[in-house]
Amino acid sequence: xxxxxxxxxxxxxxxxxxxxxxxxxxxxxxxxxxxxxxxxxxxxxxxxxxxxxxxxxxxxxxxxxxxxxxxxxxxxxxxxxxxxxxxxxxxxxxxxxxxxxxxxxxxxxxxxxxxxxxxxxxxxxxxxxxxxxxxxxxxxxxxxxxxxxxxxxxxxxxxxxxxxxxxxxxxxxxxxxxxxxxxxxxxxxxxxxxxxxxxxxxxxxxxxxxxxxxxxxxxxxxxxxxxxxxxxxxxxxxxxxxxxxxxxxxxxxxxxxxxxxxxxxxxxxxxxxxxxxxxxxxxxxxxxxxxxxxxxxxxxxxxxxxxxxxxxxxxxxxxxxxxxxxx
Numbered sequence: 001x002x003x004x005x006x007x008x009x010x011x012x013x014x015x016x017x018x019x020x021x022x023x024x025x026x027x028x029x030x031x032x033x034x035x036x037x038x039x040x041x042x043x044x045x046x047x048x049x050x051x052x053x054x055x056x057x058x059x060x061x062x063x064x065x066x067x068x069x070x071x072x073x074x075x076x077x078x079x080x081x082x083x084x085x086x087x088x089x090x091x092x093x094x095x096x097x098x099x100x101x102x103x104x105x106x107x108x109x110x111x112x113x114x115x116x117x118x119x120x121x122x123x124x125x126x127x128x129x130x131x132x133x134x135x136x137x138x139x140x141x142x143x144x145x146x147x148x149x150x151x152x153x154x155x156x157x158x159x160x161x162x163x164x165x166x167x168x169x170x171x172x173x174x175x176x177x178x179x180x181x182x183x184x185x186x187x188x189x190x191x192x193x194x195x196x197x198x199x200x201x202x203x204x205x206x207x208x209x210x211x212x213x214x215x216x217x218x219x220x221x222x223x224x225x226x227x228x229x230x231x232x233x234x235x236x237x238x239x240x241x242x243x244x245x246x247x248x249x250x251x252x253x254x255x256x257x258x259x260x261x262x263x264x265x266x267x268x269x270x271x272x273x274x275x276x277x278x279x280x281x282x283x284x285x286x287x288x289x290x291x292x293x294x295x296x297x298x299x300x301x302x303x304x305x306x307x308x309x310x311x312x313x314x315x316x317x318x319x320x321x322x323x324x325x326x327x
Contacts, residue, residue: 020048043103063104
């Protein structure tokens with residue numbers, strides 16, 4: 001199971017929308033995916049996965065907050081994860097490939113009441129604190145009970161306990177979304193350096209760090225955009241006194257702003273729009289393709305091409321869009 005955490009230092013970067021699009025992308029490649037909403041103070045994945053015309057969120061009964069509440073109240077975790085898991089429909093496949101573990105029944109009063117009762121300091125910093133092991137066990141349970149190929153985590157913004165769990169403790173790779181403001185970039189750089197240092201001090205493997213420059217306006221001059229991205233890449237890779245703390249991000253990906261999404265956020269991957277019609281969809285596809293090792297990607301291609309051929313008879317436009325995304 002590959003665990004990828006999506007992180008942003010501040011809100012407004014489109015992080016949760018990117019998580020939902022990435023989850024649908026992987027599921028459309030026939031991978032089993034679990035999306036986990038760790039943004040407990042502002043959960044949104046149950047909105048992002050909604051296909052309702054009015055944007056009404058997917059109904060959620062229980063989630064991570066309820067899992068933590070039961071552990072704190074009873075002193076033990078629930079016997080099964082099933083009651084915390086929601087199967088999400090994915091266009092182009094009728095298999096149950098995408099599952100959501102939401103934050104909980106937000107924005108209900110019961111949700112906020114349970115969240116307010118969680119003593120994060122006691123959970124992580126008390127002499128007999130069990131928080132670290134609790135979340136390591138949760139990751140192992142997801143692997144054992146749900147058996148996904150990918151676990152995608154929507155992390156909390158800023159510097160928080162849950163952000164630390166999602167990025168430092170659980171992730172194999174962190175995709176950091178930033179907008180090109182000094183406040184956002186300086187904060188994100190400090191966090192990523194700290195994350196790298198903490199993993200090293202814990203004796204863990206080096207973590208893969210990726211940068212995605214988000215909400216970037218589409219520019220007429222490609223050279224102008226290249227200058228901006230190179231400048232931001234140099235900013236993040238600025239050499240440190242301790243060279244081990246230098247980030248060395250090899251690439252920076254762009255996620256252009258989508259004017260239509262300012263009114264209503266809808267998933268671009270697997271939607272009714274082609275890559276030729278959406279620069280943001282093309283951006284997503286370039287970024288998400290890096291998440292899948294080439295040998296795994298190639299193993300899926302033949303089956304996807306055959307599916308598209310069959311679909312040509314009933315939905316030619318949809319089949320063409322699928323092949324464009326695959327290409």
